[in-house]
Amino acid sequence: MEPTSNIKPLPGKFGIEITDIDVPNISDEELKHLLLNLYEHRMVVLKTQGLTQAELLAFSKRVGDPIPLSLTDADYPEIARMTNIDTDSKKEKRGAAHWHTDQSFKKEVSSATLLYSVQAPNTGGETLFCDMVAAYEALPTTVQEQIEDLIVEHRHGIAITARPGDHTPIAPKGWDQGTTVYHPVVRRHPITSQKTLYAITGTTQGIKGMKQEDAQKLLQELCDHAFQDQFITQHTHSVHDLVMWDNPTTMHSATPIAAATGPHDTRLIHRISLRGYPTIFAS
Ligand SMILES: O=C(O)CCC(=O)C(=O)O
């Protein structure tokens, strides 16, 4: 990918930052460039001038199809409002503070997720990302061969690879917790064809044709390998940042944050998760 002057690597292990970008008026050409950078670098932070919910939604619809939420009474039912305003300690324990891949409990998985920071705390509230392509490539060849054709069973709920202290995933309203879907543990990215580990925890409940204890041991070993510092980066949200990540090739985890007491520790994020890819990539 050609570097341009408004793109620079983030200080962490991976991901890039893009400045001087007019998100609401981005051309098809610029969007394609941006998305190729997203698929190559897995995580992109756009330094925006501020985005209304309408602008965020319009932009996201050019990147994929927003996954509808159950909040049909809201003005923007595709936008989740994620915040620590008025949270109680019980709710706080049920967040996304565990390694996961968005929508891995569904057959049609998420392509990308976008978080737009409306209010950011002075400290805390970071999001952690793990580069699953780098983790895959660093596996010994024998392990790559061993896992090549394995199919993982995913169900919403606590994964067999959950770690002590992981927060319990929140089930979407009306979701049937008994539904099992199957995803290969090694996938190719739909656009770049790069091989990656996919959703090795979060919703993993077993491996097809494998004894439960063997499945748990193998997935656990993959987790211990992937969630090492060398593959992980941490993003600190700043107001007006739009963070986008590629779901097939990354996993992420929120960090727990206490209830807000004032502007200095308030976190408010507008979130849209997408499936599918824009037509600019149709061959
Ligand atoms: O709040 C965060 O840092 C990330 C939450 C999350 O997992 C998501 O938006 O998909």
Ligand SMILES: [Fe+2]
């Ligand atoms: Fe998530």
